[in-house]
Amino acid sequence: MGTYFEKENLDLLKAQFDTAEYDPEQAEPAIYIGKNQLLDMMKVLRENPTYSFDRMANLTAVDYKEYFEMVYSLYSRRFDKWVTVKVKLEHDNPEVESMTQIWEGTNFEERETYDLMGITFLHHPDLRRILMPDNYEAHPLRKDFVPLEPRIEGGVLTWHKQKSMS
Amino acid sequence: MAQTEKYVLNMGPQHPSTHGVLQVQVELDGEKIVGAKPVMGYLHRGIEKLMESRTYAQCVPYTDRLDYVSAMNNNLGFCMAVEKLAAIEVPERAEYIRVICAELNRIASHHVFIGSLTNDLGSATGMIYAFRDREKILDLFNIICGARMTAHYIRIGGVAADAQEEFLRGAQEFIDYVPAMLDEYDRIFTGNEIFQARMQGTSIITRETALKHGMSGPNIRASGVDYDIRKIDKYGAYGKFDFEIPVGKQGDNWDRYIVRLKEIQQSANIIQQALDNMPEGPVMAKVPKVLRPPKGDAYHRVENTRGELGFYIVSDGSTKPYRVHIRRPSFVNLQALDGMCQGMLLADAVTAFATIDPLMGEVDC
Numbered sequence: 001m002g003t004y005f006e007k008e009n010l011d012l013l014k015a016q017f018d019t020a021e022y023d024p025e026q027a028e029p030a031i032y033i034g035k036n037q038l039l040d041m042m043k044v045l046r047e048n049p050t051y052s053f054d055r056m057a058n059l060t061a062v063d064y065k066e067y068f069e070m071v072y073s074l075y076s077r078r079f080d081k082w083v084t085v086k087v088k089l090e091h092d093n094p095e096v097e098s099m100t101q102i103w104e105g106t107n108f109e110e111r112e113t114y115d116l117m118g119i120t121f122l123h124h125p126d127l128r129r130i131l132m133p134d135n136y137e138a139h140p141l142r143k144d145f146v147p148l149e150p151r152i153e154g155g156v157l158t159w160h161k162q163k164s165m166s
Numbered sequence: 167m168a169q170t171e172k173y174v175l176n177m178g179p180q181h182p183s184t185h186g187v188l189q190v191q192v193e194l195d196g197e198k199i200v201g202a203k204p205v206m207g208y209l210h211r212g213i214e215k216l217m218e219s220r221t222y223a224q225c226v227p228y229t230d231r232l233d234y235v236s237a238m239n240n241n242l243g244f245c246m247a248v249e250k251l252a253a254i255e256v257p258e259r260a261e262y263i264r265v266i267c268a269e270l271n272r273i274a275s276h277h278v279f280i281g282s283l284t285n286d287l288g289s290a291t292g293m294i295y296a297f298r299d300r301e302k303i304l305d306l307f308n309i310i311c312g313a314r315m316t317a318h319y320i321r322i323g324g325v326a327a328d329a330q331e332e333f334l335r336g337a338q339e340f341i342d343y344v345p346a347m348l349d350e351y352d353r354i355f356t357g358n359e360i361f362q363a364r365m366q367g368t369s370i371i372t373r374e375t376a377l378k379h380g381m382s383g384p385n386i387r388a389s390g391v392d393y394d395i396r397k398i399d400k401y402g403a404y405g406k407f408d409f410e411i412p413v414g415k416q417g418d419n420w421d422r423y424i425v426r427l428k429e430i431q432q433s434a435n436i437i438q439q440a441l442d443n444m445p446e447g448p449v450m451a452k453v454p455k456v457l458r459p460p461k462g463d464a465y466h467r468v469e470n471t472r473g474e475l476g477f478y479i480v481s482d483g484s485t486k487p488y489r490v491h492i493r494r495p496s497f498v499n500l501q502a503l504d505g506m507c508q509g510m511l512l513a514d515a516v517t518a519f520a521t522i523d524p525l526m527g528e529v530d531c
Contacts, residue, residue: 055380057476058465058467058491062480062488062489063489071463084465105380105381108498109497116214130207141489
């Protein structure tokens with residue numbers, strides 16, 4: 001596994017973006033960034049020739065109950081370097097800019113995150129469900145998920161909220 | 167004047183050439199493809215969610231069911247991610263056995279690729295040859311762990327049991343057979359005129375497109391990008407072996423076939439070196455019976471047979487993972503399908519599905 005992004009560079013980013021933060025105690029600290037500055041910072045990480053993070057290696061979201069966290073793992077093929085970028089999103093109505101504007105290949109992964117975690121990606125070219133049925137109205141990877149009940153209505157498979165157990 | 171109209175044809179989910187339950191909505195203008203949209207989810211079992219309610223050790227068998235023709239590689243990816251999270255050192259002998267198993271599995275997976283590709287191109291005989299040779303590897307897995315496909319042999323901290331003499335002897339016999347096997351494939355498939363005509367210059371993925379879509383594995387290497395995690399990250403024991411990365415030129419169907427054929431040779435080289443230099447010693451690290459990795463997260467990637475397989479695991483300090491995310495290579499690779507098919511004839515779409523080599527167990531997860 002290549003090396004992690006140096007702390008001097010993290011400090012440079014912190015100077016450039018006022019919402020950027022990291023924990024200097026950790027060996028491989030993730031950069032936390034406010035969601036309004038995410039797209040700009042990602043553009044810098046990708047396009048600045050001294051960073052050149054050309055691969056979005058992994059993209060996912062974690063439900064921490066009070067808030068959601070988007071996790072982006074970036075990799076630079078040129079310098080063999082890693083960096084993790086995290087964004088906190090409020091639990092009701094989580095929205096974040098789509099990374100397809102910078103890395104086109106995140107299209108399916110963002111659709112998957114939208115489908116399973118219920119995070120809306122702004123300016124995504126084709127934000128539809130990808131794994132669950134189109135008429136499914138819940139997001140299975142959320143921690144408060146209760147499976148919906150399948151029922152056939154008029155020859156069509158529909159999904160309904162379960163009646164409470166009381 | 168005859169008027170033509172575009173129409174949509176559903177291929178799959180029940181279609182022999184879609185290798186499982188992939189549905190592709192092909193938009194056609196006459197016999198020419200205008201667009202191909204993959205529709206997924208028919209095999210979605212919610213493995214990521216299931217893992218949240220299992221202990222770390224109980225999660226490993228689920229990874230067998232991701233890419234079910236290369237189970238060992240998936241076990242390896244998950245176990246290494248957990249080992250990174252919990253800071254477990256794996257004994258050297260176990261690292262060597264892991265490499266042998268993973269590379270044997272890579273060859274077996276490429277057998278499936280060659281077999282199904284030739285079958286899709288109309289030569290059912292070809293499939294029998296590839297599956298005959300794959301059987302030899304599955305028999306070896308049967309010896310080492312008692313299972314042919316869903317191995318669950320690589321465990322957190324090492325491997326389930328030491329490799330027997332019989333397995334090591336069998337692996338050596340297989341490696342000795344590889345040159346004759348590849349020679350036979352060359353005579354049956356590679357030199358075949360129809361095979362070449364169907365494959366050369368069709369469904370080209372350029373270097374730029376492959377990079378843009380974040381592709382990985384043999385598919386990106388066929389487009390001329392020298393990108394192999396085994397070489398870049400040198401995880402496990404891979405840093406100790408000498409091997410080459412086969413790279414294609416223009417990224418057509420033919421290159422994707424040739425790259426995989428050459429990879430079989432390279433995998434055989436790696437196994438030979440591992441067998442020759444196998445150290446003695448234990449095959450399992452001291453792993454607590456109840457594993458509680460410290461609070462935190464880890465991302466680890468390995469080179470699966472289909473590309474970059476990554477596991478992102480979040481631990482909350484309990485015995486079960488708080489969240490597992492799997493970065494599946496064939497899922498990401500499928501984004502290139504649309505561009506590959508555009509402008510091709512419908513009959514060539516079947517070749518494109520076969521050479522991009524998606525495995526639905528992995529795509530749908």
